[in-house]
Amino acid sequence: xxxxxxxxxxxxxxxxxxxxxxxxxxxxxxxxxxxxxxxxxxxxxxxxxxxxxxxxxxxxxxxxxxxxxxxxxxxxxxxxxxxxxxxxxxxxxxxxxxxxxxxxxxxxxxxxxxxxxxxxxxxxxxxxxxxxxxxxxxxxxxxxxxxxxxxxxxxxxxxxxxxxxxxxxxxxxxxxxxxxxxxxxxxxxxxxxxxxxxxxxxxxxxxxxxxxxxxxxxxxxxxxxxxxxxxxxxxxxxxxxxxxxxxxxxxxxxxxxxxxxxxxxxxxxxxxxxxxxxxxxxxxxxxxxxxxxxxxxxxxxxxxxxxxxxxxxxxxxxxxxxxxxxxxxxxxxxxxx
Numbered sequence: 001x002x003x004x005x006x007x008x009x010x011x012x013x014x015x016x017x018x019x020x021x022x023x024x025x026x027x028x029x030x031x032x033x034x035x036x037x038x039x040x041x042x043x044x045x046x047x048x049x050x051x052x053x054x055x056x057x058x059x060x061x062x063x064x065x066x067x068x069x070x071x072x073x074x075x076x077x078x079x080x081x082x083x084x085x086x087x088x089x090x091x092x093x094x095x096x097x098x099x100x101x102x103x104x105x106x107x108x109x110x111x112x113x114x115x116x117x118x119x120x121x122x123x124x125x126x127x128x129x130x131x132x133x134x135x136x137x138x139x140x141x142x143x144x145x146x147x148x149x150x151x152x153x154x155x156x157x158x159x160x161x162x163x164x165x166x167x168x169x170x171x172x173x174x175x176x177x178x179x180x181x182x183x184x185x186x187x188x189x190x191x192x193x194x195x196x197x198x199x200x201x202x203x204x205x206x207x208x209x210x211x212x213x214x215x216x217x218x219x220x221x222x223x224x225x226x227x228x229x230x231x232x233x234x235x236x237x238x239x240x241x242x243x244x245x246x247x248x249x250x251x252x253x254x255x256x257x258x259x260x261x262x263x264x265x266x267x268x269x270x271x272x273x274x275x276x277x278x279x280x281x282x283x284x285x286x287x288x289x290x291x292x293x294x295x296x297x298x299x300x301x302x303x304x305x306x307x308x309x310x311x312x313x314x315x316x317x318x319x320x321x322x323x324x325x326x327x328x329x330x331x332x333x334x335x336x337x
Contacts, residue, residue: 003075005102005134005161005187006205007040008219010212011048013255013262014062016270022058023270024065030267031069038220039212042066043104045079047138047165048210048255053273056082060094067098075101077134077208081109085124096131104134104163104208109142115149126158134161138191147174154179154186163208165191169198176203193219193245197238200226210249211241214261218298244294251287252280260288264301 012034015026031042044066045051045059054062063078070076080091080103092103107113108121122145126133135153137145145153145162153159164172172190179186180203190199193209200206200223212219218241225234248257256276259269276284293308295301 002132003101004185004205005041005075005077005189008038008206008212008216008223009041009043009077009189009208010034010039010216011043011046011191011208011210012213013259013269014044014049014054015268016272018270020271020273022061022065023268026268027062027065028069030262031066033265033267034213034216035070035073037216039074039216040206040220040223041075041077041101042070043077043079043208045081046104046208047141048213048258049079050255050273051079051081056087056091060091063095063100064098067095067100072099077101078103080104081106081136085121088125089128092125092129092131092133096129100131102132102134102160103129104136106136106138107142107145111143113143115146118143118145119149119152122153122159123156126153126156129158131158132160133158134163134187134189135159136163136165136191138165140166147171147178150175151178151182154183160185161187161189161205163189163191165208167192167195169195169202172199172204173202193249194238194242196222197226197234200234201231210255210258211245214248214258214265215241215244215295215298215300217300240297244291247287247291247294252284256280256284257287257291260284261291261295264288264292264295 015023015030017023044062051059067076078095078100080088080095082088082091088105095103105125107118122135135145135150150162162175176188188204190196190204190207193211196207196209206223209219218237222234222237225237248261251257259272263269289304292301292304296303296308
């Protein structure tokens with residue numbers, strides 16, 4: 001019997017060498033680190049993994065490395081989104097041969113398609129794929145998959161799950177309500193970290209969460225707490241990661257904040273494929289100090305040497321407070337204060 005897709009799956013980043021090539025040893029180390037800290041599965045070539053910034057051959061190699069390093073310890077939901085059905089079906093065949101549990105395929109992007117076109121796209125893939133398919137709904141970047149279309153697609157044997165990154169809890173509940181009566185085995189994964197507890201309570205099977213690549217211990221605790229009925233503990237943890245999510249995801253061009261946070265856990269992710277300006281480098285340096293304080297709150301990193309000033313409740317204010325604290329500490333060391 002196939003392993004059910006459930007729990008915390010990580011849409012993880014990919015370390016790069018200074019020349020921009022994939023840093024395979026560091027990627028393998030990162031994969032094993034996340035597994036050792038309790039994630040239920042891995043999701044290479046997702047949005048957090050910057051899949052569009054890699055070539056098709058590189059995407060294939062990333063999936064191959066991750067599946068090989070996982071060694072069956074956890075299942076792999078392989079990102080298989082390509083620009084057309086022919087190439088996507090080829091990717092499905094390849095990742096099936098690698099040993100992926102299933103593939104995740106984003107709705108057609110760039111062109112804003114009708115619901116009928118979205119249905120036809122996934123129907124062609126699902127009827128020709130040798131591996132189970134997870135629909136990936138991310139309407140801010142791709143053609144939305146509406147509820148009636150999801151219900152129609154759920155009638156196809158190969159379509160076994162949906163990953164919803166809309167951030168719309170109402171929409172997510174409508175999907176579950178529409179699909180589960182006829183497909184009780186259909187899997188719902190929330191791709192929105194801030195909705196993890198609410199969606200688990202309402203019947204979601206798990207999440208594909210960017211913060212699972214930063215604080216896998218915490219996201220696993222949230223999942224376990226909900227499953228154990230420890231709702232107050234789960235709610236407390238959900239609120240604690242709220243600030244971390246906003247800092248890592250919203251405060252810089254995505255996913256640069258996530259990159260900075262992962263590096264604070266001890267990994268060298270390299271420069272990234274998207275060039276950044278000198279101003280962005282300064283901004284990210286200040287963000288790192290804020291992120292370090294947040295991660296230190298969980299006991300998962302040491303606080304910065306200048307310490308952590310009281311939190312203000314706003315990321316920009318926290319950055320200013322962190323910089324101010326560092327300046328004050330330097331002046332004290334020089335005997336000025």
